[in-house]
Amino acid sequence: MDQARGVDRATPTEPFWRGFGAWLRAYRLGAGLTQDVLAERARLSVRGISDLERGIRRYPHADTVERLALAMALTRDEAEQLALAGRRPKTPSALSARGDVPLRRPPISALEDTSLPIRAVGVALLPRPLTSFIGRETEVNEVLGATKAAQLVALVGPAGVGKTRLAIEVARELRATGFGAVYFVDLAQLDDPGQLAQAIVHSLGGRGDPGPSPVDSIGRLLGSAPALIVLDNCERLIDAVAHIVVQLLQRLPDVAFLSTSREPLGIAGELRLPLPPLAEAAGVQLFLERARLMTPHEAGVNQSRSAIAEICRRLDGLPLAIELAAARVGQLPVEDILLRLQAPFSILSRRGRVLDSRHETLHAAITWSHDLLDASERRAFACLSAFSGGFEPAAGEAIADCSFDVLGRLVDKSMVVAGSGFDGRARYRLLETLREYARTRLEMSGDAGAARERHFRWFTELAARAAVELRGAQQGQWADKLQEELGNFRAALEWGAHEAPEAALTMAVHLRRFWRLTQPSEGREWLRRLLLLAPEAPVELRAAAVLAAGDFAGDIGEPLVASAELDEALHLLRQTNDAGRVAQALIWRAQAGTGTTVLADKSAQLEEAVVYARRSGKTYILSEALMFLGVARLSQGNHIDARIHLEEAVVAARVAADIRTLSTAVGLLGHLDETEDRLDDALAHHAESLQRGIEARDPKLQTHAHIHLGLVSLANLDKAQARQHFDAALRARAVGYHQCGAILGMAKLAAANASFERALRLYAAASLNRWDTVLYRTNPVK
Numbered sequence: 001m002d003q004a005r006g007v008d009r010a011t012p013t014e015p016f017w018r019g020f021g022a023w024l025r026a027y028r029l030g031a032g033l034t035q036d037v038l039a040e041r042a043r044l045s046v047r048g049i050s051d052l053e054r055g056i057r058r059y060p061h062a063d064t065v066e067r068l069a070l071a072m073a074l075t076r077d078e079a080e081q082l083a084l085a086g087r088r089p090k091t092p093s094a095l096s097a098r099g100d101v102p103l104r105r106p107p108i109s110a111l112e113d114t115s116l117p118i119r120a121v122g123v124a125l126l127p128r129p130l131t132s133f134i135g136r137e138t139e140v141n142e143v144l145g146a147t148k149a150a151q152l153v154a155l156v157g158p159a160g161v162g163k164t165r166l167a168i169e170v171a172r173e174l175r176a177t178g179f180g181a182v183y184f185v186d187l188a189q190l191d192d193p194g195q196l197a198q199a200i201v202h203s204l205g206g207r208g209d210p211g212p213s214p215v216d217s218i219g220r221l222l223g224s225a226p227a228l229i230v231l232d233n234c235e236r237l238i239d240a241v242a243h244i245v246v247q248l249l250q251r252l253p254d255v256a257f258l259s260t261s262r263e264p265l266g267i268a269g270e271l272r273l274p275l276p277p278l279a280e281a282a283g284v285q286l287f288l289e290r291a292r293l294m295t296p297h298e299a300g301v302n303q304s305r306s307a308i309a310e311i312c313r314r315l316d317g318l319p320l321a322i323e324l325a326a327a328r329v330g331q332l333p334v335e336d337i338l339l340r341l342q343a344p345f346s347i348l349s350r351r352g353r354v355l356d357s358r359h360e361t362l363h364a365a366i367t368w369s370h371d372l373l374d375a376s377e378r379r380a381f382a383c384l385s386a387f388s389g390g391f392e393p394a395a396g397e398a399i400a401d402c403s404f405d406v407l408g409r410l411v412d413k414s415m416v417v418a419g420s421g422f423d424g425r426a427r428y429r430l431l432e433t434l435r436e437y438a439r440t441r442l443e444m445s446g447d448a449g450a451a452r453e454r455h456f457r458w459f460t461e462l463a464a465r466a467a468v469e470l471r472g473a474q475q476g477q478w479a480d481k482l483q484e485e486l487g488n489f490r491a492a493l494e495w496g497a498h499e500a501p502e503a504a505l506t507m508a509v510h511l512r513r514f515w516r517l518t519q520p521s522e523g524r525e526w527l528r529r530l531l532l533l534a535p536e537a538p539v540e541l542r543a544a545a546v547l548a549a550g551d552f553a554g555d556i557g558e559p560l561v562a563s564a565e566l567d568e569a570l571h572l573l574r575q576t577n578d579a580g581r582v583a584q585a586l587i588w589r590a591q592a593g594t595g596t597t598v599l600a601d602k603s604a605q606l607e608e609a610v611v612y613a614r615r616s617g618k619t620y621i622l623s624e625a626l627m628f629l630g631v632a633r634l635s636q637g638n639h640i641d642a643r644i645h646l647e648e649a650v651v652a653a654r655v656a657a658d659i660r661t662l663s664t665a666v667g668l669l670g671h672l673d674e675t676e677d678r679l680d681d682a683l684a685h686h687a688e689s690l691q692r693g694i695e696a697r698d699p700k701l702q703t704h705a706h707i708h709l710g711l712v713s714l715a716n717l718d719k720a721q722a723r724q725h726f727d728a729a730l731r732a733r734a735v736g737y738h739q740c741g742a743i744l745g746m747a748k749l750a751a752a753n754a755s756f757e758r759a760l761r762l763y764a765a766a767s768l769n770r771w772d773t774v775l776y777r778t779n780p781v782k
Contacts, residue, residue, distance in 0.1 A: 020060065020086035021053040024068065027082065028053075030178035031072045041071035059088040075176050126175075126184050127168055132289060135282025136166055143170045143258070143273060147228065150271035151249055152257045154264040157275035160320030163260035166275060167230050170258065180226035188233040188432055189389070189487075193240035200229075200244070215247045227255045234261035242267055277317025284308050286319060290326035304334035314341045327413070328372065340372065366437045372413065380406050381415055382445055385438035386455040389487030390429035392421070399454045422480045452495045459485070459492040460503060463510035470513040471620050473657040476697035482514045493526055501533035505545055512548040516555065517698075524552035543572035547585050554592050562592045580616035583609045583625055590628065603632045620661065623652035627665045634672060643672055663692035663701045670708055674715070682712045703732040707741045714748060722749055740766050 028038050028049075035053070039046045044067065051057045060068075065086050069079035143166065146153045155163050168184070175182040185203040190196065197214030204221040234241045242265040245257055249267070259265055264272045278286065287308045311334070315321035328337050373381060380400035384391070387399065396407050407428065410416040415434060421427035430438060442448045462485070469478040482489070489511065496504025508526045515523025527549040531542065550565030570585040586609035590602035606629040613622040630645030646669045653662035670685030686708045693701030710725030726749060729742035747762030 019055055020058055020082070021055045023082050023085040024049075025053045026178055027072050027074060027078060030175065030180070033072065038068070038071055042067040044068075058086075060086050078176065126171055126182070127164075127186070129165060129168065131293075133165065133169055134286045134289065135278045136162065136169065139166055139275065140169055140173060143167075144173060146271050146273055147174065147256050147258060150269065151253070151255075152245065152259070152265070152267060152270045154270050154272045155258060155260045155275055156262065156264050156272060160318045161275050161277060162319040163275055164232050165319070167232060167258055167260050171228065171230050174228055179228065181222075182228045182230070184230045184232065186232050187237060187241070190237060193237050196237055196240045196244060200231075204229075215244065215251060218248060219251050222252060222255055224254060229255060229257050231257060231259045234259050234265065235263060238263060238265065241265060278312070278319060278322070280309055280312055280317070283312030283315075283317050283319075283322055287312060287322050287326045290323050291329040294327060295330045307334045307338050311338050311341065314338070324366070331372075331413075363437065366434060370415075370437070370441070373410075373415070376402060376406050377409055377413070377415075378441070379445070379447070381410060382438050382442040383447065383451040383454075384410075384416065384428075384430055385435050385442050386451045386491070387430070387435075387488055388491040389485070390419075390421075390427050391488070393426055393428065395458055396428055398458055399451060401451075401454070422484050423477065427484075449499075453499070455488070456492045456495050456500065456503070459488055460496075460507045460510075463489070463507045466514060467510040467512070470517075471656065471658050473659060473695070475659060476695055479514065479517055479697060482511070483518060493530075497530060497533055501530055502537045502541070505530040505534045505537055505541060509541065509544045509548055512551070515548075516551065520552040520555045524549055524556065527552070539572055540576050540578060543569050543576060543578075544581060546572065547581060547588070550592070551588050554588070559592055563589070566592055578616075579612045580618045580621050583612035583616060583621050586612065587624055587628055590632075603629070603636070606632055618656075619652045620656035620658045623649045623656060623658060623661050623665065626652060627661065627668065630665075631668065634668075639672065639676065643669070646672065659692045659696045660698060660701065663689045663696060663698070663705070666692065667701075667705055667708065670712075674708070674712060679712055679716055683709065683716075686712065699732040703729045703739070703742060706732065707745050710745045711748070714745075714752060719749060719752060 028035070031038075033041075035046050035049045038044075039049045042049075042064075044064065048057075052060060062083070065083050066079075069082055074082065143153065143155065147170070155167060157163055171182045171184060183203050185200050187196070187199065190199055197218070201214065201217055201221065204218065231241060231245070238261065241259070241261075245259070245265060246267055248255065249257070249269070264270055277283075284305060311325050312322055315325060325337055325341075332340070370378065370381070380396075380402040383400040383402075384396060387395070391399070393404060393407060396402075397404055400407070407416065411418045411428065416428050416430060419427050419429065442451060466478055466482055469475060470482075472478075489507075493504050493507060496507065505527075508523070508530055512523065515526075527545050531537075531545050531549070534541075537545075546565050547569035550562050550569055553559075553565055554562035566585055566589040570582070570589060573582045573585055576582075586605050590605045590609070606625065609625040610622070610629055613625040616622075626645045626649035630642045630649060633639075633645060634642035646665055649665040650662065650669065653659075653665055666685050667689035670682045670689060673679070673682035673685060686705050690702060690705035690709065693705055706725045706729035710722045710729065713719075713722040713725060722745070726742055726745040729745065730739070743762055744766035747759045747766055750756075750759035750762060
């Protein structure tokens with residue numbers, strides 16, 4: 001076992017390897033943890049970890065060892081070895097005879113290699129199965145050996161054979177050997193090849209867009225340390241995965257890849273490992289264990305081993321199929337389950353007649369399970385395939401045109417998975433393989449058009465309601481809700497683009513504020529596409545769509561395009577009676593491609609926006625118009641009018657319960673207070689701005705408030721409070737100019753503490769953006 005794990009026995013002439021510090025450091029690096037992170041997880045001090053690794057403290061308390069082992073997710077053998085290394089010997093001879101576990105030395109590579117990336121994912125961040133792993137010990141060792149022999153290993157086999165579960169176990173075992181960092185990239189929910197690189201970057205711990213050269217971004221994240229990347233469920237994006245893996249193989253010679261798919265990637269040098277079905281004994285054991293989870297006190301199950309063995313043979317030894325069969329225990333005796341396999345199995349045993357052989361066995365299992373449903377359950381199951389990414393019970397009832405009782409029976413029969421949404425309320429979903437099967441059944445039933453139209457109408461109504469709620473006091477919760485339903489909105493828009501483009505355009509317009517808060521580039525693409533597909537849409541709708549597209553163009557850094565589209569929108573809107581949208585167009589056109597230093601030149605346009613906003617009677621639009629007019633007056637140095645407009649904007653935002661606009665407007669009043677040395681008023685205004693930003697769940701608003709609270713605290717000579725706010729601003733993970741402002745605040749604090757060299761470095765970093773031109777950027781309130 002020691003040799004298989006790459007660990008050598010220690011000898012009496014190597015006392016260093018017996019030290020607790022050497023073992024601790026080896027395991028820590030193997031887990032991809034820094035001393036800081038390990039200290040936080042184990043609830044110890046960083047100094048304490050350092051003293052242990054350097055040998056200053058050689059014999060820690062047993063409680064300390066246990067906490068360290070748990071924090072690093074060590075196996076039982078590893079935890080025992082760590083404890084043994086830290087045990088105080090009673091005599092010199094005890095150095096070579098401590099208990100029953102022989103002393104070994106840590107992996108030399110882990111001790112010598114200091115380049116392991118801190119982003120390494122430990123076992124705790126790998127998918128954590130909730131059931132036991134059965135019958136694959138030989139395959140685990142085979143794949144482990146293959147990862148040493150080849151840089152790319154492809155684990156291939158039919159759906160349901162257990163590729164993902166085996167890959168997780170291999171990753172856990174490999175990480176336990178001190179190999180290095182282990183990353184898991186789940187591609188099951190990914191349909192767009194363009195999102196592949198971003199999914200890999202995010203799984204490696206990166207954030208944001210991977211940029212024009214995703215391979216370079218991935219390479220920078222990985223560094224030069226050994227690593228394993230598991231690419232799970234590659235079949236949907238097989239060509240895209242192959243393309244990026246080829247490039248990564250050429251660039252990263254120390255990184256190994258393990259792919260799972262129904263087919264190999266087809267790359268030169270790829271070592272292909274077909275995963276066979278479970279052996280009969282393992283299949284029976286799997287069935288019995290899963291059946292006991294359903295009926296733990298059912299003695300008859302254990303007495304039906306011959307029938308269970310026949311079930312496993314009929315299901316080709318596929319783990320998923322066996323688990324589906326075991327899930328029926330409690331509803332039917334084992335012998336009846338075996339009888340029900342007769343008809344579907346005999347139909348699907350005619351290999352190649354209907355289905356591709358790679359899908360045949362799983363299709364047999366699902367078909368068998370499907371045939372246990374009554375007519376109402378089958379119809380509902382098929383209709384539920386219209387959802388993408390899950391659904392709430394009420395939505396399921398509406399789209400499947402069924403009662404809640406039918407949904408409940410589908411959950412009981414393991415055809416639908418019950419869980420919870422972002423708010424803790426019930427949320428259901430179909431496993432992807434079951435959803436694919438249900439989608440085929442829906443197409444065959446002739447009900448596909450009606451089901452997808454019901455789905456489209458449901459989410460059109462939800463988008464219309466969201467357009468209102470995203471302006472109200474619950475807009476933070478609604479933003480989370482829409483994010484959870486993003487897959488469904490995409491599916492609805494796609495169906496609408498083909499079947500009802502004008503209605504789909506309406507939905508996209510309703511989602512404008514959501515896109516603006518989350519993914520403006522995606523929102524812009526939908527609007528542009530649907531505008532082309534709905535050339536005869538009413539002028540009011542087209543104007544609203546062009547207006548939103550112009551807004552998004554400005555946000556993604558295309559000011560000239562934004563100005564042109566906003567001009568077009570304004571021209572169209574002036575032909576309508578929609579005073580509110582005219583006001584919005586005037587506001588956004590005044591901002592397009594400008595900072596606050598230029599808003600001073602747009603006063604007339606903003607005054608006209610205020611007029612239209614008052615005419616519309618919509619207080620949330622009036623609050624925005626007044627706020628921007630206040631900013632323009634402040635830019636002109638007219639503090640009196642600026643305060644009048646900003647205070648009225650705050651009142652209007654309170655009436656509208658628009659907490660994002662309220663947060664920004666109150667924050668602007670706080671800045672005006674700062675310029676007039678009214679520090680107590682400034683603190684009060686920025687504190688409210690922070691609270692509203694928290695309610696809106698908007699990190700940019702929170703960052704902006706923390707920065708100004710820090711600046712005011714610094715002006716009040718409260719350096720400790722200032723540091724807390726600047727630190728909080730940096731932790732909020734806001735991007736761009738907000739992050740720059742936090743760095744500038746830290747620079748001011750360093751200067752106040754006479755740390756001039758540090759202050760200069762921070763000022764240099766902050767100079768990447770001009771603070772004076774971005775202080776009043778108002779994108780968060782749009």
